[in-house]
Amino acid sequence: MGLGVTWAIDWLQLSARKMAEHRVELIELDRAIGDSDHGENMDRGFQAVLEKLTESAPDTPGAALKLAAMALMSKVGGAAGPLYGTAYLRASTALGPQEDIDAAALAAALAAARDGIVARGKAEPGDKTMVDAWTPAVEAANEAVALGADAVAVLAAAAEAAEVGAVTTDPLVARKGRASYLGERSAGHRDPGAVSTALLLRAAATAAGFPDGEQA
Amino acid sequence: MGLGVTWAIDWLQLSARKMAEHRVELIELDRAIGDSDHGENMDRGFQAVLEKLTESAPDTPGAALKLAAMALMSKVGGAAGPLYGTAYLRASTALGPQEDIDAAALAAALAAARDGIVARGKAEPGDKTMVDAWTPAVEAANEAVALGADAVAVLAAAAEAAEVGAVTTDPLVARKGRASYLGERSAGHRDPGAVSTALLLRAAATAAGFPDGEQA
Amino acid sequence: MKKLINDPRAVVDESLEGFGLAHADLLDVHANPAYVIRKGAPVAGKVALVSGGGSGHEPLHAGFVGHGMLDAAVPGAVFTSPTPEQIIPATEAVDSGAGVVHIVKNYTGDVLNFETAAELSQAEGISVRTVLVDDDVAVQDSLYTAGRRGVGGTVLVEKIAGAAAVRGDMLDAVTGVAESVARNVRTMGVALSGCTVPHSGVPSFELADDEIEIGIGIHGEPGRHRIPMEGADGITSRLLEPVVEDLGLGSGERALLFVNGMGGTPLSELYIVYRRAARLLEEKGITVERSLVGNYVTSLEMQGCSISVLRLDDELVDLWDAPVHTAALRWGM
Amino acid sequence: MKKLINDPRAVVDESLEGFGLAHADLLDVHANPAYVIRKGAPVAGKVALVSGGGSGHEPLHAGFVGHGMLDAAVPGAVFTSPTPEQIIPATEAVDSGAGVVHIVKNYTGDVLNFETAAELSQAEGISVRTVLVDDDVAVQDSLYTAGRRGVGGTVLVEKIAGAAAVRGDMLDAVTGVAESVARNVRTMGVALSGCTVPHSGVPSFELADDEIEIGIGIHGEPGRHRIPMEGADGITSRLLEPVVEDLGLGSGERALLFVNGMGGTPLSELYIVYRRAARLLEEKGITVERSLVGNYVTSLEMQGCSISVLRLDDELVDLWDAPVHTAALRWGM
Numbered sequence A, B: 001m002g003l004g005v006t007w008a009i010d011w012l013q014l015s016a017r018k019m020a021e022h023r024v025e026l027i028e029l030d031r032a033i034g035d036s037d038h039g040e041n042m043d044r045g046f047q048a049v050l051e052k053l054t055e056s057a058p059d060t061p062g063a064a065l066k067l068a069a070m071a072l073m074s075k076v077g078g079a080a081g082p083l084y085g086t087a088y089l090r091a092s093t094a095l096g097p098q099e100d101i102d103a104a105a106l107a108a109a110l111a112a113a114r115d116g117i118v119a120r121g122k123a124e125p126g127d128k129t130m131v132d133a134w135t136p137a138v139e140a141a142n143e144a145v146a147l148g149a150d151a152v153a154v155l156a157a158a159a160e161a162a163e164v165g166a167v168t169t170d171p172l173v174a175r176k177g178r179a180s181y182l183g184e185r186s187a188g189h190r191d192p193g194a195v196s197t198a199l200l201l202r203a204a205a206t207a208a209g210f211p212d213g214e215q216a
Numbered sequence C, D: 001m002k003k004l005i006n007d008p009r010a011v012v013d014e015s016l017e018g019f020g021l022a023h024a025d026l027l028d029v030h031a032n033p034a035y036v037i038r039k040g041a042p043v044a045g046k047v048a049l050v051s052g053g054g055s056g057h058e059p060l061h062a063g064f065v066g067h068g069m070l071d072a073a074v075p076g077a078v079f080t081s082p083t084p085e086q087i088i089p090a091t092e093a094v095d096s097g098a099g100v101v102h103i104v105k106n107y108t109g110d111v112l113n114f115e116t117a118a119e120l121s122q123a124e125g126i127s128v129r130t131v132l133v134d135d136d137v138a139v140q141d142s143l144y145t146a147g148r149r150g151v152g153g154t155v156l157v158e159k160i161a162g163a164a165a166v167r168g169d170m171l172d173a174v175t176g177v178a179e180s181v182a183r184n185v186r187t188m189g190v191a192l193s194g195c196t197v198p199h200s201g202v203p204s205f206e207l208a209d210d211e212i213e214i215g216i217g218i219h220g221e222p223g224r225h226r227i228p229m230e231g232a233d234g235i236t237s238r239l240l241e242p243v244v245e246d247l248g249l250g251s252g253e254r255a256l257l258f259v260n261g262m263g264g265t266p267l268s269e270l271y272i273v274y275r276r277a278a279r280l281l282e283e284k285g286i287t288v289e290r291s292l293v294g295n296y297v298t299s300l301e302m303q304g305c306s307i308s309v310l311r312l313d314d315e316l317v318d319l320w321d322a323p324v325h326t327a328a329l330r331w332g333m
């Protein structure tokens, strides 16, 4: 059996908790190479997601992600708002009306999300953006599917890869987003959007029942 | 023999040096209960006096003090400018065309200076202003004259009294000038104008040949 | 001390030079002695307005030289009143024969220097009237002290008296208007930080991260008392209440509300203060008919603000609305 | 962090509320979603101008809403671009049928959010054109990066395009004027201190007492490089030279010189910078025909300034001089 709407809602609720918990950390990361707002933006956005969830109860994972996309698009602002908004929207479209998401569908949804971000933001891997977390996550998910993993294991692989991906942004010189204005001085700092991506994908795995190393 | 124009010019030149040397100290005193400019104002004013002295050579003590009065009036600004300007002008008038100033004439000139300050500024003794240095100075000068002191001793007595007078402003609550806005909080600080008065009168005694404790 | 300056002692002169270059269509800057006069001065038949005081309060006063406001401004050294040597030629340059009003903030130094200048100008045959502005309710007024300071209300006096002069009022009438504004305006200020006089290089006072100074003047002098930091709404009440009370402004009356920045506070914060002040006045039944929000009477880079309230009547509203064209205040033309 | 605020998260809303109260004659403030529109919008037959971006740059953009400039401004959270949810209703509210120009500072967030809003507004039948402002010469332009930032020059684009719209230019013509201003203006900035975003509470960057940041943007982000503190004249050269060079401005040309304060720097210092910049341009044979000095595009309470130079021709001068009536820029009416 794959993942259903309960997982999707759990994921969004856990995401909101994670964004609140990591708010200051994400602000700090953004302060070093950006404008000190990423944690505030993500926290505000996911609080809006929570609010929307109290207003209406989506009945498929796709519907849940669409609800999140709309809330993020309308409340986050900045670069992250449209990028995450597009990601969740594309994932939602990829899932369609399915009620039960298997490993392959999940990997395809992750790929759609990543493609949406790239389509909007035009960043390539190595540009020191959230794409550097999404791309390895998508690759890891595809590999896991090829190896016959179930949906939970796919999410766990994606989260793990995103976390590693976020760390790999440390030495990079940014070429997109605000950090690019710093030129060489952006090297030596972790990209905040890559970190929030890793946190969100980890939340997806945890919501699916995969044990969370962070002891939430 | 009394004091002549050489003394007066020496006095003004030494005053300029003293104001420059004590510039920061006077700024600091004014910072505590005023607006941080008294040292700057007095320094600027006496630099102007020096400049005027290179342009014209006064031939009586009265003329020298009038020159100083004009320079102070036109370059100091703030409260101190008109007050010291008036003081030097009244002293100059009191001395008239005399070339040689004896003890009595000197004491009278000091009294005239003090009266000028009081006439302009309307401060009473105890208001925590330069009047608290001038008034004991004038009294000490008068006493010295009564005791038969010469001009040098009169100046020494005045300087000594002004220094003590400046110290006595410490506990006072200001009722005139900028420090008055502080109310009770002005207590515990020395009045900058009283200190500059003491420095100027000390310079007068030193210029007259009285040994200066400060080792200038 | 970090400032966009060169030699700390050249700050006033260099700044005035730049000011003159930027506003050459509006005014002339005279150096040595320093003063600023409007283009076309003296204006035939018009009563002239001259103000001045220490520098460091920009745009006050030079920023208010022009049509409908001041004819001349006389800037002293930073926080030091100007000298008669500057005030006299400025007064002479703008007198058309109709006389000159000196608008003087009530500080011993300003009063004494303008007094001397007025005396000497009168001796030269110029009719000079002096109007003292002493709107700061933080300072207790008393016969035995220097009295209240002149602070933010000065801008309102200059604007409204300037309009009266343009209207064609004679010397005593312009003086009367200026006095009536001065009588009907009260101000109180707060500092979140001190400021650093360039020639001193040290902050005028130091505040802990959780302290503010209530009742400050505009020369970096400490205020009346120091209290723990609090929210903008609370601070606004602390400033506004004594202002309204001292003015005796009551329900049904009309007012101009002026929230003035001390130089280092963002405009957005001034509007947060304005919001609360406007609401408080509304609650008291006072109608805010005109308003002014911005950095007009500053203390270098000090963080903080002052709130002024001016009691309005039809005449003052008309004079306030009259066209003005200066570097810092402009409308109607 | 010491600010005249209440709840750090309510800063933008409360400030807008105060702004609306203070300028009720000029504009309406809409809350939830937040946007500001001029009174009388939509103006029949007139092309409308909408701009927006993160808050914290006041008076940009809301201070420029009014006759002859913007029809609407859309403020995001502090330093965060607004969302389509705000931009779309603002666009709809001001469209008279003649179309709307979005003036967008070139930041990924602003570009993406305005892009989405423009698409959706177009889908609703509104003709939308987008003009990107990317005047910051501190950032190297390249196909592979986010490109240059939009900074101080934005005010000039808004003023001049606003005048073109009042003149009666059609949508493409107004867009063309805005683009031509954007193409002919360059800017570079310096910070003497960082600034503190209210929700963060920590300064955006820390500078030692003897360091300054050259090439800063307007979001408290660090600049291109850090150098030892120096005098205003030296700093001015460092900012002005790359601006003039990148613009390719040469002897015999005409320019508007704009010295902009970052929020925490006294006006007097801006004039010291202006003085030097004007002299440097004069030495190069460039005629400064118009000027602007003040805090117009700020970064909260940051100390520092930016210098913008706009190449002028007769048409731009006329449009610059045309009447404007907004909270922060006003002349001719």
Ligand SMILES: Nc1ncnc2c1ncn2[C@@H]1O[C@H](COP(=O)(O)OP(=O)(O)O)[C@@H](O)[C@H]1O
Binding pocket: A030, A034, A035, A037, A038, A039, A041, A042, A077, A078, A079, A080, A081, A083, A117, A120, A121, A122, A123, A128, A129, A130, A131, A176, A177, A178, A191, A192, A193, A194, D079, D080, D081, D108, D109, D110
């Ligand atoms: N062009 C882009 N493509 C992909 N991700 C981007 C791009 N630009 C910025 N980002 C991501 O957005 C993050 C910043 O988001 P946030 O701070 O919320 O917005 P802003 O940069 O507008 O302040 C960066 O850390 C980066 O991961």
Ligand SMILES: Nc1ncnc2c1ncn2[C@@H]1O[C@H](COP(=O)(O)OP(=O)(O)O)[C@@H](O)[C@H]1O
Binding pocket: B030, B034, B035, B037, B038, B039, B041, B042, B077, B078, B079, B080, B081, B083, B117, B120, B121, B122, B123, B128, B129, B130, B131, B176, B177, B178, B191, B192, B193, B194, C079, C080, C081, C108, C109, C110
């Ligand atoms: N009314 C007054 N009478 C006598 N002395 C005064 C009066 N007001 C101020 N002073 C003196 O002037 C001094 C301050 O001078 P200064 O700092 O140069 O001027 P300002 O107060 O205008 O900044 C005070 O310390 C005090 O001694």
Ligand SMILES: [Mg+2]
Binding pocket: A030, A034, A035, A036, A037, A038, A078, A178
């Ligand atoms: Mg950011």
Ligand SMILES: [Mg+2]
Binding pocket: B030, B034, B035, B036, B037, B038, B078, B178
């Ligand atoms: Mg002083």
Ligand SMILES: [Mg+2]
Binding pocket: B035, B037, B078, B079, C054, C079, C080, C081, C109
């Ligand atoms: Mg002073």
Ligand SMILES: [Mg+2]
Binding pocket: A035, A037, A078, A079, D054, D079, D080, D081, D109
């Ligand atoms: Mg941002």
